[in-house]
Amino acid sequence: MYTLALANNTFSSCFTKKYTTYKIKKGADTFYPFVFNDIMGLGPTNGVQVKDVNLAMKGKVKEGYKFNPDSKLSKDDQFYNKGPTNNDKVHVLVCVINATTVSQLSENIVKKIREIRKEATDLGIPQVAILTKIDQVCPEIKEDLQNVYKVNYLKEKMKQFSVNVGIPMNCIFPVKNYDEEINLDDDVDSLILSALRNIINFGDDCINFRKNPSRAVMSK
Structure with a gap:
């Protein structure tokens, strides 16, 4: 059971707001060689923008970016990753x-x-x-x-x-x-x-x- 990924028990709005990466510990100082990137949900009303999901898949969204249902991440934003590596990509x-x-x-x-x-x-x-x-x-x-x-x-x-x-x-x-x-x-x-x-x-x-x-x- 992984409680660091916080959850909500209602469907009123999207609970996850920020782009967050989760690792699973393998030992005292080691992690399994994969990560989960959590994003804002799709709905039911104000959900994540499709363009933001597309940018995340390309590795162009930095950790901690707060999703905005009304606008996508811009290239001049501090959370825009201009040089994604293979590790950044989905x-x-x-x-x-x-x-x-x-x-x-x-x-x-x-x-x-x-x-x-x-x-x-x-x-x-x-x-x-x-x-x-x-x-x-x-x-x-x-x-x-x-x-x-x-x-x-x-x-x-x-x-x-x-x-x-x-x-x-x-x-x-x-x-x-x-x-x-x-x-x-x-x-x-x-x-x-x-x-x-x-x-x-x-x-x-x-x-x-x-x-x-x-x-x-x-x-x-």
Whole structure:
């Protein structure tokens, strides 16, 4: 359970305001070789600007930048990174969606996700989705998390989201949030770690491709 990434239990507004990087400690003075960059949410009303997300993917947003729903980051701003390195750039785009709200996604949010995915595709960045709070949409899953891939209702939710935004089904990972628990649970961890493993694998693929892009000519 990682409490440094603060969260809110309401949907009234976007809780995250600043561009924040999170590392996970491996030892006393070492960290795992990946980071999470958290940004402002997409909605439901005043959310992050698509252009700011695009700049973040290119590594042009510095740590601590405060997102403004009314305007994008300008090139003369102190938080604009004019010379991003490979470590500044994004290698996987992760869209986090509450499973209880899939059916209520507004056209505006769906449009934003599609626009961001288009930019990510142009940049060669793989895209995945995390479907959270799956236990709140189905009693069978709440009773036993191991039913997660057996329940048709959840599968339909995943299909609905896939059709709406275009992310393939095998890139959508269902997880249960730690919300009431105070101790770790193997079934909860299994889903989270499975999603993380896939995200890291996609990121490795992106990095390796950028280092050694293959060239092939197809002809009939």
